[in-house]
Amino acid sequence: RHVLRWGVRIPTTTRLFCTREGASGVPAELLDLKGKRRRSAIRQFLKRDEPFSNPHVPASPMEGDRKHTFLSENLLASVVKVYCVAASPNHQQPWQRKHQSQSSGSGFILDSHNRLIITNAHVTMDATFVEVRRHGLAARFQAEILYVGHPCDLALLTVEDDDFWSEMPSESLELADIPHLQDEVKVVGYPTGGDQISITSGVVSRIEQQQYSHAMLSPHLLAIQIDAAINPGNSGGPALLGRKVVGVAFQTLSGLENVGFIIPSVIINRFMEDFWRSTGDQGSQHLKHFPGFCSLGIYCQAAIHEGLRSYLQMSPKHTGVVLFDLMPTSSANGILFPMDVLLEIDGYPIGNDGTVAFRGREHIRFDHLLVMKSRGQLVQFRVLRKGEELNVTVPTDLYRNLAINHHEHPWGPSYVVFGGMV
The missing domain is CATH 2.40.10.10 (Trypsin-like serine proteases)
Structure with missing residues (x-):
């Protein structure tokens, strides 16, 4: 003999352990019964049609306060599926593109007032046609790529069709x-x-x-x-x-x-700040690209080895990293020099491992403070140079790598035809 409960067979010979507070959901008055009467009453209670409930822990996802445990349908309505048809540039025959391919990704509505949808740049890379479908809707809507940031793998889409934006829930996703x-x-x-x-x-x-x-x-x-x-x-x-x-x-x-x-x-906020600077609050109908993040173009190493610290005249109280090279395109050329020890950045002490305090005991690399700055902003360094501490100011500039990243040139390679070949 078994009791069938939610598809699980529980032998009635198994002893039921319940507390007087009803932690198993069985009323306390049934627990007061003795022997066969108690087992029979509990068995009948478990056969009832109402969902099994626990006053302390919801026994079913349909019970309890859903709004605190589960994502509401209004929030999920802001999530979209992105459908792309893409054709990559052909670098061997730059006058044409490669065969088309289809792929899909995800995204979500970031700003319904300005009709902005955010997704990854690699989802829409080389896309010739983009559609989106909102959760809860069956129809697809054609989308347009407004802004692409390959350095941070983000892209903004928009949909002109008013039907896509109709009946948008009041509860939206916020950062x-x-x-x-x-x-x-x-x-x-x-x-x-x-x-x-x-x-x-x-x-x-x-x-x-x-x-x-x-x-x-x-x-x-x-x-x-x-x-x-x-x-x-x-x-x-x-x-x-x-x-x-x-x-x-x-x-x-x-x-x-x-x-x-x-x-x-x-x-994401850094990406959006540049978007609004480049397009204005009215947006733009032309595809634009995120220019990238700032970097000084310097190479550093940890100042941990005692022999290195002694050579650089670093006292035990000094912490920082050693600058050993600069890129030719670095904006710090002529301001910072090899074998400088970077002690502080914008007032934040730099650890011997190149990190700064982030939050509590957490640390992140000091160059995070650089990439978050806009082009032209100044960064303050405290430097140890030949045993003397100095304060220097360096203007930030966009990261420039001499190697070409084809992701950042989606329009394809430039070329010129200068003659035939036999």
């Missing part, structure tokens, strides 16, 4: 600050394996600068590592902490499990 370690986040998007929206959960595992795989020639940028599942198709989707967006899903580490990365809100 939040950088989350803390162990904060629980949910990644929402449209990964491969299905056509409907997908939600995975995880925690914030690490916060530090990473190399964005879409921009291998750009500076390392701040990224948030999470252990929520991020699969192909999730790119461009939001990572939510409660009702707010803490990042955009964009990459994983191949060969490892539960290691995914999201672009934090500080990078």
